[in-house]
Amino acid sequence: MKHNSLARIFMRIYLFTRIIMRVIIKSREEVTRLGKQVKVRDAIRALKKAGFIESPNHGNGTSHRRYIHKDDPKRFADISYHSGGEVIPKGTLKNIERSSGVTF
Numbered sequence: 052m053k054h055n056s057l058a059r060i061f062m063r064i065y066l067f068t069r070i071i072m073r074v075i076i077k078s079r080e081e082v083t084r085l086g087k088q089v090k091v092r093d094a095i096r097a098l099k100k101a102g103f104i105e106s107p108n109h110g111n112g113t114s115h116r117r118y119i120h121k122d123d124p125k126r127f128a129d130i131s132y133h134s135g136g137e138v139i140p141k142g143t144l145k146n147i148e149r150s151s152g153v154t155f
Contacts, residue, residue, distance in 0.1 A: 086141050087141070087144060087155060088138050089138065089139050089144055089155045090135065090136055090137065090138055090139070091130060091131075091132055091134070091135050091136070091137050091138075091139060092135035092136065093155070094128075094130060094139060094144075094147065094155060095116075095118070095130065095132075095135075097153055097155055098118045098128055098130075098151065098153060099118075101120075101151075101153045102120055102121050102122065103118040103119060103120050103121070103126075103127075103128065103151065103153075104118065104119060104121055105117070105118055106118065106119050106127075114131055114132060114133055115129055115130065115131050115132065116129070116130050116132050117129050117130075118130065118151070120151070126150070126151050126152050127150055127151060128147045128150055128151040128153070129147075129150075130147065131143075
């Protein structure tokens with residue numbers, strides 16, 4: 052009888068471990084499927100570090116902010132700013148990288 056109960060305990064531990072491993076693997080797959088997860092505040096911080104300044108005459112009072120490079124006005128980035136913790140969609144992030152020349 053003792054042997055039977057030990058076998059059940061080990062089987063439960065084994066099954067629990069398998070479930071946990073499945074959850075970990077799925078969460079890793081989800082991150083790789085989504086790609087880079089860049090928040091608005093992190094993107095703005097990176098742009099400012101790269102020498103971009105907020106445009107004083109673009110969209111006052113709107114939800115979008117335009118950042119222009121100090122030395123090269125052809126390099127710019129338009130960022131929708133509703134909440135600083137919001138994640139930028141993948142296509143929008145690629146567009147920001149392309150127009151500004153900054154990679155995240």
